Amino acid sequence: xxxxxFTLSMTPDSHGFLGRKCSACEFEFRVPGSVVESxxxxxxxxxxxxxxxxxxxxxxxxxxxxxxxxAITSNLINREMSSLSVDAGHVRLRYVPxxxxxxxxxxxxxxxxxxxATTFPCCGQVIRHAPVVAALSCxxxxxx
Ligand SMILES: [Zn+2]
Ligand SMILES: [Zn+2]
Numbered sequence: 001x002x003x004x005x006f007t008l009s010m011t012p013d014s015h016g017f018l019g020r021k022c023s024a025c026e027f028e029f030r031v032p033g034s035v036v037e038s039x040x041x042x043x044x045x046x047x048x049x050x051x052x053x054x055x056x057x058x059x060x061x062x063x064x065x066x067x068x069x070x071a072i073t074s075n076l077i078n079r080e081m082s083s084l085s086v087d088a089g090h091v092r093l094r095y096v097p098x099x100x101x102x103x104x105x106x107x108x109x110x111x112x113x114x115x116x117a118t119t120f121p122c123c124g125q126v127i128r129h130a131p132v133v134a135a136l137s138c139x140x141x142x143x144x
Contacts, residue, residue, distance in 0.1 A: 006103030008065060010036070013109040017128050022046060023055035029129035030115065031139065045118075045127055045136040064104035 010033075012018045017030035020041065027046035035041050036056075043050055057065075115128040120138035127139060 006068070006105075008104055008107055010061065010107045011109060013111045015111075015128065018109050019058040019061065020056040021058040022049065024049035027129075028058060029127045029139075030109075031125075031127050035125075035140065040140050042141075043137070043139055045129075045139045046132070046134065048137075061107050061109075064107060068103050 010018055012033040013030070015030075016032055016034075018033050018036050019028060019030050020036070021028045022044035025044060025047040027044055029045055031041060041056065114130060116131050117126055117128050118136055119126045120136075120141070122138050122141045125138055125140045127136070129136070
């Protein structure tokens with residue numbers, strides 16, 4: 001069993017904010033990088049669902065991880081196919097070694113000038129998000 005691990009560091013935008021996406025309602029918002037690091041993001045500001053930290057990746061943040069995972073998987077499948085090709089009769093399976101890829105090292109959150117800031121009076125937490133009509137709740141405090 002081979003294991004490979006890599007760490008993806010995430011650099012906040014110029015406001016110091018990192019994007020988050022609620023896996024339940026798909027609402028996207030940004031919180032200060034310190035909130036992500038300290039794990040104090042408790043809930044979605046848009047829906048009452050409690051979700052674990054690991055489901056907060058935005059599509060853009062997840063994409064380099066997914067790409068690398070796919071590359072690793074292709075390599076494993078290719079290796080497996082080559083061992084099956086030994087006695088394949090007239091059907092020849094060719095082993096094409098996958099390119100060795102460097103895992104992604106960092107993700108840079110890009111600035112999005114269309115985002116607006118909301119400050120929650122309960123604790124002063126600021127989030128940035130696309131303009132919405134619905135009322136938002138503080139993602140750090142339990143109070144709404
Ligand atoms: Zn939500
Ligand atoms: Zn609060």
